[in-house]
Amino acid sequence: MRELINTFKRIYGDKEVKMIYSPLRICPLGAHVDHQEGIVTGMALDENVEIAFAPSQDGYIRISSIDFPDEEYFHIDRVPEMLPGFWGNYIRGAVLALQQAHKLQYGFRAVISGKLPIGGLSSSAAVTTAYLMALIQANLLTISKEELISYSHWVETEFIGLKNGILDQSANILSEDDHLLVMDCQTGEHELVKKSPEMPDFEIVVVYSGVSKALMGTDYNNRVDECKVAGWIVGELAGLERTALQDVKLRNISEEHYRKYRDQVPGKFRKRLDHFFTEKNRVLQGIEAWEQGDIEQFGKLMFASGESSIHQYESGCPELITIYELLKETEGVYGARFSGAGYRGCCIGLINPAYKEQIKANIDAVYPTQHPEYKDVYKVHFCKTNNGARFVDQEEKGKVFE
Numbered sequence: 001m002r003e004l005i006n007t008f009k010r011i012y013g014d015k016e017v018k019m020i021y022s023p024l025r026i027c028p029l030g031a032h033v034d035h036q037e038g039i040v041t042g043m044a045l046d047e048n049v050e051i052a053f054a055p056s057q058d059g060y061i062r063i064s065s066i067d068f069p070d071e072e073y074f075h076i077d078r079v080p081e082m083l084p085g086f087w088g089n090y091i092r093g094a095v096l097a098l099q100q101a102h103k104l105q106y107g108f109r110a111v112i113s114g115k116l117p118i119g120g121l122s123s124s125a126a127v128t129t130a131y132l133m134a135l136i137q138a139n140l141l142t143i144s145k146e147e148l149i150s151y152s153h154w155v156e157t158e159f160i161g162l163k164n165g166i167l168d169q170s171a172n173i174l175s176e177d178d179h180l181l182v183m184d185c186q187t188g189e190h191e192l193v194k195k196s197p198e199m200p201d202f203e204i205v206v207v208y209s210g211v212s213k214a215l216m217g218t219d220y221n222n223r224v225d226e227c228k229v230a231g232w233i234v235g236e237l238a239g240l241e242r243t244a245l246q247d248v249k250l251r252n253i254s255e256e257h258y259r260k261y262r263d264q265v266p267g268k269f270r271k272r273l274d275h276f277f278t279e280k281n282r283v284l285q286g287i288e289a290w291e292q293g294d295i296e297q298f299g300k301l302m303f304a305s306g307e308s309s310i311h312q313y314e315s316g317c318p319e320l321i322t323i324y325e326l327l328k329e330t331e332g333v334y335g336a337r338f339s340g341a342g343y344r345g346c347c348i349g350l351i352n353p354a355y356k357e358q359i360k361a362n363i364d365a366v367y368p369t370q371h372p373e374y375k376d377v378y379k380v381h382f383c384k385t386n387n388g389a390r391f392v393d394q395e396e397k398g399k400v401f402e
Contacts, residue, residue, distance in 0.1 A: 006109040011064055019392035020050040022130040025171035026339055026348045029286040031305050032313050033276055034165025035224050037186035037251035039072045039283050042171025046386040049126040053110035055138035061091055066113035076104050082159060090261035093155035094131040099111040106138045125168035128152045145173050163224040175388040180290045186251050196293030203353045206381040207363060209319040210374030211344040230269035237261040250276045279305060299335025299350055303328055306337035319371050323347040329364045331355055356382055
């Protein structure tokens with residue numbers, strides 16, 4: 001934090017600096033179902049995207065990044081178009097999102113940074129939330145957490161063009177330490193399930209593969225479309241009212257219809273169905289295990305989710321699969337799966353902290369040998385859970401959220 005503030009003052013000279021922590025997140029159960037309005041789980045990590053900022057009276061946005069070259073600079077009344085692959089897209093989208101319902105008068109100057117290699121931990125949602133919070137504070141707006149989730153989701157789906165659900169934004173904004181966030185992506189309702197006092201201590205291992213290809217260049221959107229086709233086929237077989245393909249969601253297919261017509265659904269579309277419905281059951285079982293403090297059972301469900309992601313949803317890449325298999329075979333790992341969309345980035349696992357050194361040693365011994373092109377960029381991190389996005393000075397929080 002101190003380095004970020006010093007960088008801000010060196011660039012801009014402002015003495016009054018505000019700070020936002022916007023955490024990275026994991027989804028231990030509920031893989032690849034949020035875009036089909038399923039039920040998902042999430043946790044915020046104690047690793048964050050951090051932004052140091054100060055309101056700007058002239059209406060200009062000026063942002064430097066410690067992690068990326070160049071500088072983003074524009075007036076809030078003249079927002080540039082999206083530039084594929086450019087890190088500044090998220091602040092452009094954030095301005096446009098808020099302007100749908102609010103008159104913005106003020107911009108801000110900022111320096112932003114993220115601590116971890118963040119592919120697969122939803123850095124885009126964390127960055128977008130941070131920008132939105134800075135804009136909200138600079139313009140003295142009052143926004144609920146639910147509205148903030150909606151604005152952040154709009155940036156990724158409507159401005160960036162990614163067909164994702166609301167898990168990333170919800171976990172980033174709603175999480176509380178020692179709780180499991182349970183999010184119904186159809187209704188928007190959420191529950192924070194407190195960790196049982198009987199649950200042993202655990203930490204989260206984040207293994208960055210070194211593969212950093214962006215989601216827009218993967219099969220992510222193709223999988224979303226395949227889920228819709230699978231749902232459309234079952235709907236046709238069941239004689240349900242026909243809807244446009246773009247409006248089909250697997251959440252609207254009953255378990256009864258899935259079981260009755262599953263065998264008539266061809267190839268990859270049946271696999272997408274199988275993943276959705278088995279993952280739904282894993283989430284429900286996982287919530288029960290969490291409430292009971294049964295981390296062993298919770299971990300087994302994570303491993304099963306990882307297997308389904310590979311074989312039924314058919315996500316993953318050789319590097320991620322290597323890491324997943326290593327974690328599965330290593331003592332002290334309760335459970336593991338890909339993080340995020342599962343085409344690049346990270347594998348995550350819940351672990352017994354007593355085995356941290358052994359877990360890292362096992363990965364270090366195998367991964368760089370099997371994937372030498374990433375031997376200098378892969379990383380192993382250990383994290384804990386934390387609260388959702390917040391101003392560093394908690395008194396500031398009440399000026400933004402209702």
